[in-house]
Amino acid sequence: MAQSMSIAVPGQLLGPANESLPGPGTHIHDSNLYASILGPITKTNPPKPLGPPKRLTKIIPAAPTPLSTVSIERNIAAGHAKDGSKAKAEILPEVNSTVLCRVTRIQPRQASVAILVVGETVLDGEWQGLIRVQDVRATEKDKVKIFESFRPGDIVRAVVISLGDQSNYYLSTASNILGVIMATSEAGNAMYPVSWKEYKDPETGASESRKVAKPF
Amino acid sequence: MAVSMERFVLPGESLDAEYLPSHPTLPLKLGPGLRHIPPNTITPTVAGQLCSDKRKNAVWVEFNGGRYIPTVGDLVIATINRPSPEFYYASLSDYAPQATLPNLSFEGASRKTRPQLQPGALVYARVSLANKHMDPELECVSSSTGKSDGLGPLNGGMLFTISLGMARRLMLPRPAEQGRVVVLDEFGAAGVSFEIAVGRNGKLWVDSTSLKTTLAIGKAIQETDLKGLNPEEQKKLARKSMKDF
Numbered sequence: 001m002a003q004s005m006s007i008a009v010p011g012q013l014l015g016p017a018n019e020s021l022p023g024p025g026t027h028i029h030d031s032n033l034y035a036s037i038l039g040p041i042t043k044t045n046p047p048k049p050l051g052p053p054k055r056l057t058k059i060i061p062a063a064p065t066p067l068s069t070v071s072i073e074r075n076i077a078a079g080h081a082k083d084g085s086k087a088k089a090e091i092l093p094e095v096n097s098t099v100l101c102r103v104t105r106i107q108p109r110q111a112s113v114a115i116l117v118v119g120e121t122v123l124d125g126e127w128q129g130l131i132r133v134q135d136v137r138a139t140e141k142d143k144v145k146i147f148e149s150f151r152p153g154d155i156v157r158a159v160v161i162s163l164g165d166q167s168n169y170y171l172s173t174a175s176n177i178l179g180v181i182m183a184t185s186e187a188g189n190a191m192y193p194v195s196w197k198e199y200k201d202p203e204t205g206a207s208e209s210r211k212v213a214k215p216f
Numbered sequence: 217m218a219v220s221m222e223r224f225v226l227p228g229e230s231l232d233a234e235y236l237p238s239h240p241t242l243p244l245k246l247g248p249g250l251r252h253i254p255p256n257t258i259t260p261t262v263a264g265q266l267c268s269d270k271r272k273n274a275v276w277v278e279f280n281g282g283r284y285i286p287t288v289g290d291l292v293i294a295t296i297n298r299p300s301p302e303f304y305y306a307s308l309s310d311y312a313p314q315a316t317l318p319n320l321s322f323e324g325a326s327r328k329t330r331p332q333l334q335p336g337a338l339v340y341a342r343v344s345l346a347n348k349h350m351d352p353e354l355e356c357v358s359s360s361t362g363k364s365d366g367l368g369p370l371n372g373g374m375l376f377t378i379s380l381g382m383a384r385r386l387m388l389p390r391p392a393e394q395g396r397v398v399v400l401d402e403f404g405a406a407g408v409s410f411e412i413a414v415g416r417n418g419k420l421w422v423d424s425t426s427l428k429t430t431l432a433i434g435k436a437i438q439e440t441d442l443k444g445l446n447p448e449e450q451k452k453l454a455r456k457s458m459k460d461f
Contacts, residue, residue, distance in 0.1 A: 106349050108316070152349055204254050 008035035014070050023071025039072040091121040093129075093160045093169055100181075101129055101171065103154045109133050111150045113158070115169065128168050131158060135172035136211055148197070148209035149173075155182040157213050179213035225260040225277060235266060239273035247276025280381035284309045284417040286346035291367075291387070293375070293415030294354055296337045304333055306341075306354060308417045315352040317341060322356045323364035331369055338370040338421060340413050370413060373423030376434040382441040386414045398447045399436045402454035408433070432457040 008014065014026060014033040022028055023044070025037050035041070046066040093099055093115060101113035115127040134141045136149050150156065157178050158171035173179045176196075183191050185201035185208055193212045194200045200207050223235065236244060236258065246252055249262045260266070264279030286292075286308060294306035294315060303316040317339065322331055333339065341354035356367040378386075385395030392398050403410065410424035410433055420437060424430040436457055440450055 108345075108350065108353065147345065147347060147350060 006041055007039065008041045008072055009038055010035055014041065019067065020070040021067045023069040025072030025074065026070055033070060035072050037072055037074060039074055042071050042073055044069045044071070091118045091123070093118050093127060093163075095160055095163065097160050098178075099129070099158055099160060099171065101156050101158060103150045103152050103156060105152060106146050106150055108146060111136075111146055112168075113156060113171065115171075129158070129160075129171045130164070130168045131156070131171050131173060135161065135170070135174055138174040149211040150180065151183065151208070151210070153184055154180045154210065157181050173211055173213075176214045177216065179211040181213050181215070183208070183210055223266055224264070225266045226263050227261050228259055231258050231260070231266075235268075236275055237268045237270050237273055239270070242273040245272065245274040247274055249277025249279055250275065278381075280379060282380070284312075284380055286315070286343050286352040286417075288343055288346050290343045290346075290416045291414075292341060292343060292354070292417045293370070293413060293419040293421055294339050294341050294417075295375075296333045296335055296339065298335055299333070306339065308352065313351040315343075315354050317354040317356065321354070322368060323362070325357075333369060338373075338375060340367050340370055340415070340421075342367060370421050370423075373411070373421050374430050374434060376420040376422065376438055378418055378420050378438060378441050380416070380418045382437070383414055383416050383418050383420070386412075386420070386437075387416065396447055397437075397440065397450070399440055399445075399450040399454045400433070402451055403429075403433055403436070403458070406454075406458050408458070426461070428461055432460070 012035045014020070014035055017028045017031045017033050020033060020043070022033055023042075025035065025039060026033055027036050028034075045068050097118055099115045099119075100117040101115045103111055103113050105112040110133060111131045113129045113131060115129050116123060131150070133144050133146055136144045136146070156173060158173045159175070159178060160169055161172045162170040164170045179196075180199070183199045185191050185199070185204065185206060187201060187204050187206070189201050189203045191199035191201050191208065193215065194207065196212050196214070197209055198207050199210050199212065225231070238244075246258065249260055249264060250258055251261050252258055258275075260277050262277055262279045262281065264277040266275065267278050268275040284292075292308055294308055294317065296317075297305045297307050297314060299305075299319075303318055305314045306317050308315050319330055320326070325331070339354075339356060341356050342358075343352055344355040344359065345353035357364050358367075382397075385391060385397055388394045392401055400412070408424065408429050410422060410429060412423075412433070413421040415421075420434065422430050422434045424433060436450075436453055439445065439453060443449075445453060
C-alpha cells in the first residue's frame, strides 16, 4: 500500500472524481475529489483484477480498470507509522452502535455527553453527544426530568440514533440495558444501583434518582 | 415557635451535642448553614448565629450573606428580562444565571390566553427547580392545585432592594414580634394604605395610593435594614416620614 506523507487541509483538491474512488475523509463536489479533514493523504491500490477467462468461442469485454481509493486519515501520527504497521483502524460512532459516555452538562431539555468508548474501542479524542429529554426513556417521555435521570459526571451507556449535526451526535438511552452505569453521590462516594430509577450511597445511606442501566 | 439563639459559630467548628436540640420522637432537621458528615458530625459551613427550634427539632445558622442561592419552594420577586417561544427568562439576582418561567405557568393560562409580560415586568413566583447543576426554574401557579395563591405579575408599585436577612425577617409569620420590624405597623396605624410583597431574593415591592407614600415606606424599610434600627428608632423614623403627608 503506497503511503504519501503529504498533509491535506480541508477543502484541498485531491484530483478528479473519475481518477480515484473517494474514501473516508474525502468528498466529491462538482466531479472533483476534495479533502474534508486535516490529515495525511493515503492512496490504497485496489487488488489487481483477474483477466477475462480464456475462452475461444466468446469475447467478453474486459472489466473496467478498478480505481485506487484516496482517503484522509484522522490521526496525523498515523501517517508516520512504520511500513507494514498501519495505525489502529479509526473507529467512529455509527448509527446503532453502543457507546459509553460521560455526562458533561444537564439542561432542562437535554444532557450533553462526551463519548469515550465506541463498542469495545476506547477513543483517543472525545466526541460530543446529546441525549434529548424525549430519548431518555421509552415510556412516559413527556414526564422525564433530566435532573432525575442524569447528573454531571455520570457514566452512561447509550446508543447512537443519529450522526447529528456539526457539533453533536444524538444518543438515546431508551432501553432497559441503557442508562447510567456508574454514578457518584453528592457526598462524593460511588453509588450502587437499587432499582431502575435509583442509586444508593452506601456510606451516607442517601438515595439519588437516575435512569439506571440494567447490570449484566 | 420556640426559637433560641445559642452562640456564634465559625465554619468547620465542631459542635457539642449540648447545642443541638433533642426531641423524643422527631428526627433532627438541619437547616441552612449546617452539614452532616456521617456518622455523627454536624459542622457549620458559614459564620453566623446558631439558632434552634425545640418544637420542630430544627437547627440552623442565621447568617446574612449577600448572595441569594435559589432553593425549591422559596417565594421570590423576579424581573422579566426577555420572552422566548416557551419561557420567560427572568432575573432573580444580578450576576447570577437567569431563571426560566414557563409561559403557561400562570393561573388559567392556555395557548390562547396567557399574560404578555414586557421586559422589566415583575412577577411574584415560587422556585420550582433549583440545584447546583442547572439554572433555576420558577412557577406562578401551584403545580398540584392549579391555583395561583397570590403568585403572578405585580402591577404598578416600585421595587426596592433589601438584604437577605431583612427579607427573611419580613417573611416571618409575625414580623413585629419575631423579626422586630414595626415600621410597617406604624404606617398602617396612621391610616396609610399600601400593599407589599417580599421576595426571599432580597427584593421588596411596595404599591400605595401615591408615589410619596410608596417611596416613604420603601425607604423606611431600607433604612431599618441598613442602620439596624430597633423598634423605638423605627417608630421615630415612621413618624418623621409621615410628617410630610
